[in-house]
Amino acid sequence: MLLQIAWKNIWRNKVRSIVILSAIALGIFAGMFNMAFYYGMVEQRIETAIKTEASHIQIHNKEYLTDPDIRLYMSNGSEMTGCIKKLPYVKEASKRTIVNAMIASAETGSGVRIVGIDPDIEKKVTDIHQRLVTGEYLEGIRRNPIVIGEKLAEKLNVKVRSKVVITLQNVNGEMMYVSFRVAGIFKTSNTVYDESTVFVKNDDISGLLALTNDDIHEIAVLLKSNEGIDQTLADIRNKYPDRDVKTWAEILPEVGLVEESMNLSMFIFMGIILFALLFGIINTMLMAVLERRKELGMLMAVGMNKLRVFTMIMFETIMLSLSGGIVGILIGVGFTLLFSNRGIDLSTWGKAYEYMGYDTIVYPILNLDMSFQVVIMVIITGFLASLYPARKALKLNPAEAIRIDI
Amino acid sequence: MKVIDIKNVEKIYNDSEVKVHAVNGVSLTFEEGEFTAIVGPSGSGKTTLLNMLGGLDNPTSGEIIIGETNISKLKGSRLIDFRLHNIGFVFQAYNLIPVLTAKENTEFVMHMQGIKKSEREKRVKELLSSVGLGDRIDSRPAKLSGGQQQRVAVARALASKPKFILADEPTANLDSKSTANLLDIMEKLNKEENITFIFSTHDQRVVKKAHRVITLEDGKILSDEVKS
Numbered sequence: 001m002l003l004q005i006a007w008k009n010i011w012r013n014k015v016r017s018i019v020i021l022s023a024i025a026l027g028i029f030a031g032m033f034n035m036a037f038y039y040g041m042v043e044q045r046i047e048t049a050i051k052t053e054a055s056h057i058q059i060h061n062k063e064y065l066t067d068p069d070i071r072l073y074m075s076n077g078s079e080m081t082g083c084i085k086k087l088p089y090v091k092e093a094s095k096r097t098i099v100n101a102m103i104a105s106a107e108t109g110s111g112v113r114i115v116g117i118d119p120d121i122e123k124k125v126t127d128i129h130q131r132l133v134t135g136e137y138l139e140g141i142r143r144n145p146i147v148i149g150e151k152l153a154e155k156l157n158v159k160v161r162s163k164v165v166i167t168l169q170n171v172n173g174e175m176m177y178v179s180f181r182v183a184g185i186f187k188t189s190n191t192v193y194d195e196s197t198v199f200v201k202n203d204d205i206s207g208l209l210a211l212t213n214d215d216i217h218e219i220a221v222l223l224k225s226n227e228g229i230d231q232t233l234a235d236i237r238n239k240y241p242d243r244d245v246k247t248w249a250e251i252l253p254e255v256g257l258v259e260e261s262m263n264l265s266m267f268i269f270m271g272i273i274l275f276a277l278l279f280g281i282i283n284t285m286l287m288a289v290l291e292r293r294k295e296l297g298m299l300m301a302v303g304m305n306k307l308r309v310f311t312m313i314m315f316e317t318i319m320l321s322l323s324g325g326i327v328g329i330l331i332g333v334g335f336t337l338l339f340s341n342r343g344i345d346l347s348t349w350g351k352a353y354e355y356m357g358y359d360t361i362v363y364p365i366l367n368l369d370m371s372f373q374v375v376i377m378v379i380i381t382g383f384l385a386s387l388y389p390a391r392k393a394l395k396l397n398p399a400e401a402i403r404i405d406i
Numbered sequence: 407m408k409v410i411d412i413k414n415v416e417k418i419y420n421d422s423e424v425k426v427h428a429v430n431g432v433s434l435t436f437e438e439g440e441f442t443a444i445v446g447p448s449g450s451g452k453t454t455l456l457n458m459l460g461g462l463d464n465p466t467s468g469e470i471i472i473g474e475t476n477i478s479k480l481k482g483s484r485l486i487d488f489r490l491h492n493i494g495f496v497f498q499a500y501n502l503i504p505v506l507t508a509k510e511n512t513e514f515v516m517h518m519q520g521i522k523k524s525e526r527e528k529r530v531k532e533l534l535s536s537v538g539l540g541d542r543i544d545s546r547p548a549k550l551s552g553g554q555q556q557r558v559a560v561a562r563a564l565a566s567k568p569k570f571i572l573a574d575e576p577t578a579n580l581d582s583k584s585t586a587n588l589l590d591i592m593e594k595l596n597k598e599e600n601i602t603f604i605f606s607t608h609d610q611r612v613v614k615k616a617h618r619v620i621t622l623e624d625g626k627i628l629s630d631e632v633k634s
Contacts, residue, residue, distance in 0.1 A: 303490025
């Protein structure tokens with residue numbers, strides 16, 4: 001019955017309740033949609049990080065990541081990839097030969113990271129082949145094909161079939177100058193990656209570096225799903241204790257950090273919105289309580305104890321908050337679903353986003369866990385907002401309150 | 407049977423360092439089934455005495471014993487609980503909950519007492535019928551006249567099956583027809599169901615109906631007259 005009274009009490013002063021409900025709904029909608037937007041942006045960044053850049057797990061020589069010297073290679077590449085492919089969660093494992101080099105066109109030069117790959121296997125691990133804006137994936141060029149990023153192509157002013165010269169030092173310290181021909185140009189959402197990474201065939205680069213096909217610098221492992229990361233990581237570390245086995249979050253710590261801090265920052269944002277709304281709700285409830293002093297005095301006089309008075313005001317405040325919160329969540333869900341297919345185009349401000357590796361079209365993601373947590377936060381806000389008005393009510397002297405002229 | 411026994415009750419207010427004897431050494435007893443009016447000019451102590459009888463205020467000294475309980479010694483939730491189960495209130499301004507219907511306003515007190523729904527509904531119907539509102543049980547206070555609202559208040563006061571009903575100026579806001587109607591209903595309840603009513607009033611129509619009239623002046627009993 002207290003619930004029933006509390007609900008009816010909300011609608012005594014319809015205008016006042018609708019004003020605060022609208023404020024709550026708007027605040028929650030803004031928070032929800034922002035969370036969905038941010039969540040979508042980060043998920044897209046992680047997906048790019050895994051599918052394009054780092055895969056789920058990478059294996060290197062122990063010192064390679066701190067000192068990427070070409071002499072720090074692993075000499076049993078084929079045996080390792082063969083073993084890793086047999087692990088239950090593993091979809092594919094690609095071995096790579098990596099060297100830092102200079103690339104030059106007729107006009108200019110640039111420092112790059114050359115990644116030597118087996119294109120057929122690499123296609124199953126990364127999605128660079130799907131991100132080609134022109135040309136083909138190390139095909140169509142008979143000798144020394146190279147795939148470069150669009151940003152680098154612009155910088156070097158080269159097109160498909162243009163010649164570029166690679167200058168590098170092999171494991172014996174000899175300088176090598178080799179010409180390659182551009183087979184394809186790719187574009188990811190990360191312009192830094194596009195400017196600094198090029199792909200060639202493993203067979204073409206190993207010989208230049210005076211390495212065999214089995215001497216590799218990196219194995220990139222793609223899993224069937226994210227769930228298998230911990231298990232696979234442990235399996236590989238067990239099998240190859242003298243290798244450096246890392247997850248994508250460790251390889252790209254800035255992306256890992258964004259994922260880790262995402263939930264916290266979203267809750268801080270929602271917390272700030274709710275904190276601001278808290279004062280509005282307290283004000284509304286305080287007015288409601290002060291207006292009803294006479295009635296509360298009567299209820300206390302006829303035998304309503306303090307716990308019931310407190311519960312009634314608490315129910316009323318929580319229901320008021322929750323009604324606004326649910327409306328806000330529903331609008332937020334509606335907007336998220338609308339834009340989750342269409343996407344939100346940020347290309348006007350895209351340069352900065354691309355530089356940080358984010359897509360310029362963001363697809364907000366609806367997260368039901370998140371909605372549920374927002375509901376809990378709204379209930380807690382309602383509870384907190386009820387404390388001061390309830391305290392005011394409990395301090396009433398029934399004998400005086402019933403004689404107040406309102 | 408004695409319902410209330412007031413022994414040498416005093417209530418002193420310390421306003422502005424001046425002691426005000428609102429009630430000054432009053433001793434009274436009320437028997438079951440009384441229909442009593444407490445009268446007196448403003449400031450005579452009627453309201454203070456009624457507040458103390460209703461457990462809304464504690465005496466400075468003396469004892470108020472209701473049934474076998476000395477309520478002057480009860481505090482906090484025990485006093486609230488005592489009021490819920492033993493005392494019915496009818497206020498001057500009706501004080502119904504505007505968002506609830508006549509039925510819900512009456513039922514609410516029984517709900518607080520923990521009475522089962524089926525029993526509550528049966529009793530609410532009986533009570534509202536006995537105050538002549540059997541056909542208005544689903545009306546909200548705003549749809550009822552002042553007299554009808556006060557009759558709902560009487561039904562609400564009776565709902566908890568109290569030992570007695572305190573009615574503080576119950577007719578002050580009513581026209582003569584509604585007053586007569588309300589008094590007839592209360593008198594009928596008093597005669598037929600032996601309900602004890604204690605009124606605080608200025609209204610001569612109430613005084614005329616009362617079987618006993620206690621007159622207060624300056625916090626003391628000026629007269630205590632039982633009509634034959």
